[in-house]
Amino acid sequence: MDKELNIKYNMTDEELFAPVDHNELESEKITAPRYSYWRSVFRVFFHHRINIIILALFLFIIIFAYVYPTIIHYDSEVNPFINLMNPESKHLSPAEAMNMFGKNIHWILGAGASGESTFDSIWYGSRISISLAFICAAINMTVGVFIGAIWGFSKKVDIFMTEVYNIVGNVPLILIISVMAMLFTPSFWTMVFAMTIIGWLGIAYFIRTQVIIIRDREYNLASRCLGTSTVKIALKNILPFMTSVIVTMLATELPSYISYEVFLAYIGMGMSEMSLGRLIYSAEPAMVTPGWEMEFWSPVAIASIITVVLYVVGQNLGDASDPRTHM
Numbered sequence: 001m002d003k004e005l006n007i008k009y010n011m012t013d014e015e016l017f018a019p020v021d022h023n024e025l026e027s028e029k030i031t032a033p034r035y036s037y038w039r040s041v042f043r044v045f046f047h048h049r050i051n052i053i054i055l056a057l058f059l060f061i062i063i064f065a066y067v068y069p070t071i072i073h074y075d076s077e078v079n080p081f082i083n084l085m086n087p088e089s090k091h092l093s094p095a096e097a098m099n100m101f102g103k104n105i106h107w108i109l110g111a112g113a114s115g116e117s118t119f120d121s122i123w124y125g126s127r128i129s130i131s132l133a134f135i136c137a138a139i140n141m142t143v144g145v146f147i148g149a150i151w152g153f154s155k156k157v158d159i160f161m162t163e164v165y166n167i168v169g170n171v172p173l174i175l176i177i178s179v180m181a182m183l184f185t186p187s188f189w190t191m192v193f194a195m196t197i198i199g200w201l202g203i204a205y206f207i208r209t210q211v212i213i214i215r216d217r218e219y220n221l222a223s224r225c226l227g228t229s230t231v232k233i234a235l236k237n238i239l240p241f242m243t244s245v246i247v248t249m250l251a252t253e254l255p256s257y258i259s260y261e262v263f264l265a266y267i268g269m270g271m272s273e274m275s276l277g278r279l280i281y282s283a284e285p286a287m288v289t290p291g292w293e294m295e296f297w298s299p300v301a302i303a304s305i306i307t308v309v310l311y312v313v314g315q316n317l318g319d320a321s322d323p324r325t326h327m
Helices: 002-009 024-028 037-047 049-066 094-101 118-153 155-168 173-183 188-196 199-214 218-225 230-266 276-282 284-288 293-320
Strands: none
Touching: 037 049, 037 293, 049 118, 049 293, 118 155, 118 188, 118 199, 118 230, 118 276, 118 293, 155 199, 173 188, 173 230, 188 199, 188 230, 199 230, 218 230, 230 276, 230 293, 276 284, 276 293, 284 293
């Protein structure tokens, strides 16, 4: 065959054939597009325009809850009672408040029972309620995910924790929170303690169930045979596969804490700070008083918007965290 090629092309073997460099390291490399998990998550998330709108609304809420009270130098001990001695400034509609105090952003929702700005009070209360939700979620999710991973992977821990869950987990969380609020001074940190003392248990049990499904896969068995510790297997081999599940769970946890706080405050067992729940509780008489309705429905509307936005953002981010959506 070589001679035929030589004759056909009138070329020597050296001209027809050339040696190819062979690099064993290079031959082991797999040619594939570079993949970044979190880049793919955000690409999928921002691909839908509704997520951009919801996220913009979420950022608007955060800015007004945390930045706006700082800009106006809101003082929770001064601002609510600044017009207390002026009987004409109480229970004003937006139009009446602007006519009395001037047309500015402070009075676009009117004035409350003490002549305070309803708009300013709502955003200061939103900061307290949102902070409570984020702190409780951070504690419960961290403890719940960590213990749940160990719980699902270690059979000894599973026996003990299952009994704890069967005893404590069947007690309604709202009942425990109510008892804690009655036993201690109903402050911000008391509410955090009440919501986190067993709030992580349900999360841990859910994570335990998910871990059991994947703990006996081949790579986990191989890790155990190689002597890898249970904690390292749970944290390195199992939890990374559950990112979308954890984010989705976080989406349901965040709004629930705001709902608990609003409900407890509405029945008179909330914290002493002027949170959204406390505002709703204080404005309850205004709900049925003609001309005062804005005092009650404004914090109700803001609390509803915050819970819905937190839930939708978390759910959509959880969907985007699923690697199966990255194709």
